[in-house]
Amino acid sequence: xxxxxxxxxxxxxxxxxxxxxxxxxxxxxxxxxxxxxxxxxxxxxxxxxxxxxxxxxxxxxxxxxxxxxxxxxxxxxxxxxxxxxxxxxxxxxxxxxxxxxxxxxxxxxxxxxxxxxxxxxxxxxxxxxxxxxxxxxxxxxxxxxxxxxxxxxxxxxxxxxxxxxxxxxxxxxxxxxxxxxxxxxxxxxxxxxxxxxxxxxxxxxxxxxxxxxxxxxxxxxxxxxxxxxxxxxxxxxxxxxxxxxxxxxxxxxxxxxxxxxxxxxxxxxxxxxxxxxxxxxxxxxxxxxxxxxxxxxxxxxxxxxxxxxxxxxxxxxxxxxxxxxxxxxxxxxxxxxxxxxxxxxxxxxxxxxxxxxxxxxxxxxxxxxxxxxxxxxxxxxxxxxxxxxxxxxxxxxxxxxxxxxxxxxxxxxxxxxxxxxxxxxx
Amino acid sequence: xxxxxxxxxxxxxxxxxxxxxxxxxxxxxxxxxxxxxxxxxxxxxxxxxxxxxxxxxxxxxxxxxxxxxxxxxxxxxxxxxxxxxxxxxxxxxxxxxxxxxxxxxxxxxxxxxxxxxxxxxxxxxxxxxxxxxxxxxxxxxxxxxxxxxxxxxxxxxxxxxxxxxxxxxxxxxxxxxxxxxxxxxxxxxxxxxxxxxxxxxxxxxxxxxxxxxxxxxxxxxxxxxxxxxxxxxxxxxxxxxxxxxxxxxxxxxxxxxxxxxxxxxxxxxxxxxxxxxxxxxxxxxxxxxxxxxxxxxxxxxxxxxxxxxxxxxxxxxxxxxxxxxxxxxxx
Numbered sequence: 001x002x003x004x005x006x007x008x009x010x011x012x013x014x015x016x017x018x019x020x021x022x023x024x025x026x027x028x029x030x031x032x033x034x035x036x037x038x039x040x041x042x043x044x045x046x047x048x049x050x051x052x053x054x055x056x057x058x059x060x061x062x063x064x065x066x067x068x069x070x071x072x073x074x075x076x077x078x079x080x081x082x083x084x085x086x087x088x089x090x091x092x093x094x095x096x097x098x099x100x101x102x103x104x105x106x107x108x109x110x111x112x113x114x115x116x117x118x119x120x121x122x123x124x125x126x127x128x129x130x131x132x133x134x135x136x137x138x139x140x141x142x143x144x145x146x147x148x149x150x151x152x153x154x155x156x157x158x159x160x161x162x163x164x165x166x167x168x169x170x171x172x173x174x175x176x177x178x179x180x181x182x183x184x185x186x187x188x189x190x191x192x193x194x195x196x197x198x199x200x201x202x203x204x205x206x207x208x209x210x211x212x213x214x215x216x217x218x219x220x221x222x223x224x225x226x227x228x229x230x231x232x233x234x235x236x237x238x239x240x241x242x243x244x245x246x247x248x249x250x251x252x253x254x255x256x257x258x259x260x261x262x263x264x265x266x267x268x269x270x271x272x273x274x275x276x277x278x279x280x281x282x283x284x285x286x287x288x289x290x291x292x293x294x295x296x297x298x299x300x301x302x303x304x305x306x307x308x309x310x311x312x313x314x315x316x317x318x319x320x321x322x323x324x325x326x327x328x329x330x331x332x333x334x335x336x337x338x339x340x341x342x343x344x345x346x347x348x349x350x351x352x353x354x355x356x357x358x359x360x361x362x363x364x365x366x367x368x369x370x371x372x373x374x375x376x377x378x379x380x381x382x383x384x385x386x387x388x389x390x391x392x393x394x395x396x397x398x399x400x401x402x403x404x405x406x407x408x409x410x411x412x413x414x415x416x417x418x419x420x421x422x423x424x425x426x
Numbered sequence: 427x428x429x430x431x432x433x434x435x436x437x438x439x440x441x442x443x444x445x446x447x448x449x450x451x452x453x454x455x456x457x458x459x460x461x462x463x464x465x466x467x468x469x470x471x472x473x474x475x476x477x478x479x480x481x482x483x484x485x486x487x488x489x490x491x492x493x494x495x496x497x498x499x500x501x502x503x504x505x506x507x508x509x510x511x512x513x514x515x516x517x518x519x520x521x522x523x524x525x526x527x528x529x530x531x532x533x534x535x536x537x538x539x540x541x542x543x544x545x546x547x548x549x550x551x552x553x554x555x556x557x558x559x560x561x562x563x564x565x566x567x568x569x570x571x572x573x574x575x576x577x578x579x580x581x582x583x584x585x586x587x588x589x590x591x592x593x594x595x596x597x598x599x600x601x602x603x604x605x606x607x608x609x610x611x612x613x614x615x616x617x618x619x620x621x622x623x624x625x626x627x628x629x630x631x632x633x634x635x636x637x638x639x640x641x642x643x644x645x646x647x648x649x650x651x652x653x654x655x656x657x658x659x660x661x662x663x664x665x666x667x668x669x670x671x672x673x674x675x676x677x678x679x680x681x682x683x684x685x686x687x688x689x690x691x692x693x694x695x696x697x698x699x700x701x702x703x704x705x706x707x708x709x710x711x712x713x714x715x716x717x718x719x720x721x722x723x724x725x726x727x728x729x730x731x732x733x734x735x736x737x738x739x740x741x742x743x744x745x746x747x748x749x750x751x752x753x754x755x756x757x
Contacts, residue, residue, distance in 0.1 A: 198641040202450070204550040204574030204612055207637060273435075274551035318529055318559075321551040322572070 002420045003045040004028045006038065010050025010381060014057060015354035016361075016370035025055055027377040030420035034373060050381050053414060056353045057369050058090025058378035060360035062180075062258050063234055064309035064331055066092075066123070069110060070099025075311035075329075075398040077111065081120035083331045083396035085424040088356075088380030088413040089307075091368055092121055095180075096128040097155040103128035103139045105147035112148055120423045122378075124364065126151045126180060129168050133157040138168055141175050150364055151232070153180035156281065162219060169220075169229035178364070182234045183216035183241070184208075184282065193322045195237075195283040199268040205321060208283050210238035217244050224253055232363050233257040235308055237282035239292030246301040256363050257301065259293050260308035261337035262328060264346075266290075270403065276317045276324040277403035280308075294346045303359035307334040311399020329399030332390075336409035339384055343410070349384075377420035386412035435557050442746040445557045445566040446739050448575040449616040457620055461585050463738035464731070470507060480741050480748070481510035485540040488514045489531075489556075490569070491547040496705055496729065497569050497579070501544045504736035510744075513540070528552075529559060536561050542744055543567070550574035550609075565743040573607050579704050580613030582735040584621060586728050587659055590700050594621040600653050600695075601644075602629045603663035603685060603712055604674075606636045610704045611663060619643045629653035630685065633674040650685050654694040662687055662703045665712050678711045688714045692722065700724045 067075040096102035115123035127144035196207025310327025361369025416424035550572030647653030
């Protein structure tokens with residue numbers, strides 16, 4: 001039995017309904033029952049004041065690694081669920097590169113059940129596109145779909161060849177499954193670990209050219225025309241890639257794309273001094289690339305911002321730069337980094353929130369990401385002006401591998417609701 | 427919210443050398459001081475008793491994660507001539523192959539109360555990483571890390587150039603060959619630009635030049651003869667055998683035909699050009715024997731200068747209390 005909760009006086013921002021005004025919000029039986037005025041006979045069990053705060057749909061993160069099963073020394077579903085709910089995230093998609101890989105219903109069930117037991121967030125496991133992510137044999141896609149996977153991906157693992165890629169796209173399309181592609185040509189990426197550009201040249205670090213991304217996208221786009229598969233490109237990093245997606249979408253191709261929040265702020269020069277915390281994949285690229293990604297958000301080419309959360313144990317970053325593991329722990333930076341785009345006049349508040357709610361909901365086809373009456377009451381309330389310091393007193397993820405450690409950031413979640421239940425209260 | 431930029435790890439609070447990791451970011455005065463100090467040690471290496479007691483009681487560990495004969499030997503000689511105790515560790519065949527992490531290796535050696543690490547490692551950033559994590563009393567000297575830097579080699583090269591050419595401001599220097607994989611080239615480019623060389627050229631096929639190489643402050647040439655026109659100094663780089671299998675170039679034969687330094691090609695340079703090579707040389711691949719052994723070649727002088735320059739760097743990093751030209755004072 002969930003409580004009837006009235007959220008009063010908050011500034012409601014719901015891009016899916018074009019709402020941006022101060023309104024009361026009424027929840028009952030886990031759903032949104034009214035905006036503005038209380039339904040007849042509504043008696044709130046609990047009234048929450050949200051004055052001076054933003055009330056919006058809970059965030060949907062298209063890519064966050066929980067590390068369970070298999071990499072519990074890095075993080076676990078419990079710790080990362082808590083970090084996510086404290087960051088306003090109510091739905092999170094986890095890529096299939098766990099150990100064992102998410103290529104059987106058993107692993108899907110294990111993750112979903114554990115997430116349900118913890119009860120903080122909805123976890124949508126993304127199934128493996130190929131068995132064991134080996135890139136050779138198709139996974140049992142139908143079985144994965146029945147177990148609850150809404151999308152499939154080969155994560156960071158390469159496909160053996162373009163024929164397997166073609167067949168995987170065709171077979172996924174037969175089951176109406178979305179395919180998530182993290183575009184990177186493995187041969188062009190080679191041993192690279194940073195953007196192939198001036199900083200890589202100075203530091204003598206092997207580079208990954210942006211062509212590694214565009215060549216992979218070009219291949220997939222050609223096969224999408226051929227197979228009519230639905231494809232989502234994950235974590236774009238360069239200007240040319242954004243232009244390719246823009247052209248494909250103009251022509252009506254069933255493709256979408258997201259970008260990791262850190263790619264919208266940091267660039268190749270942030271690795272200077274061999275800063276392993278900025279070792280990410282795809283790599284931080286040039287200033288023009290970053291600006292083009294920002295532009296692609298503004299004009300609707302990229303429709304979601306994800307965290308690309310990759311928590312690590314401390315040792316993973318304590319080595320010579322090329323030997324460190326790529327990735328940032330970034331669930332908790334998703335909102336501050338997105339709001340920073342509002343502060344920098346890149347996006348309006350409504351656009352920013354759409355990229356965390358309506359946009360990713362459309363990619364995954366979830367019924368959340370909106371405050372429409374009747375939809376599940378997945379809600380985030382945050383104070384856009386509240387500053388906080390990234391340190392051990394605020395951070396919840398087990399992974400502390402963030403270049404923002406010790407810095408003060410703006411935008412703090414105060415309450416999160418999933419299905420009308422308060423799962424986080426500051 | 428931007429992450430903190432790289433601090434200058436190499437200098438202490440008074441701007442004196444603490445570690446020697448890269449030439450980049452060091453002042454012209456400091457580079458000149460290293461060369462002047464090396465000059466004062468050159469006389470020491472010519473005496474019958476080739477020792478000065480500057481580093482008596484200090485322990486230098488040559489920590490080589492990658493094979494090297496020349497660099498390790500000259501570091502060892504430099505340290506011994508400064509009266510330090512020297513330990514050579516070839517880690518390529520020891521601890522890390524047993525699964526010990528780099529940081530654990532460093533911690534274990536620290537516990538043995540050493541004073542300096544000379545580090546060579548196959549990955550870029552290794553010396554920075556160690557410098558960032560060692561105990562505060564230990565100095566780290568980069569003996570070559572990945573493709574990033576080989577600053578002592580660059581210093582002995584500019585020391586050699588100064589010996590023959592004096593002033594840098596009118597010099598045109600060409601660096602020829604595999605710039606992409608070369609830590610020597612990167613350090614030389616920084617050193618030459620800091621010292622005010624008129625022009626630094628890099629010459630090689632596009633496959634062996636790094637992206638945006640001109641941002642390092644060089645002009646690029648893909649034609650050797652064009653690039654050698656009127657240069658005062660030619661630095662040839664070694665071509666590693668594995669570049670053929672990596673599809674960087676087709677064959678050694680074609681490489682020599684395009685980028686091999688011959689007497690005929692050298693004639694395009696200034697008449698008093700000097701030819702350098704960090705070694706070991708591949709005769710008939712990047713350089714013709716007639717040039718390597720010819721009148722313009724200063725390749726063996728480079729090796730000799732390597733000891734004095736490394737003595738200068740070791741003493742400056744470990745004895746910041748000493749003022750300039752300790753070699754003169756002791757001698």
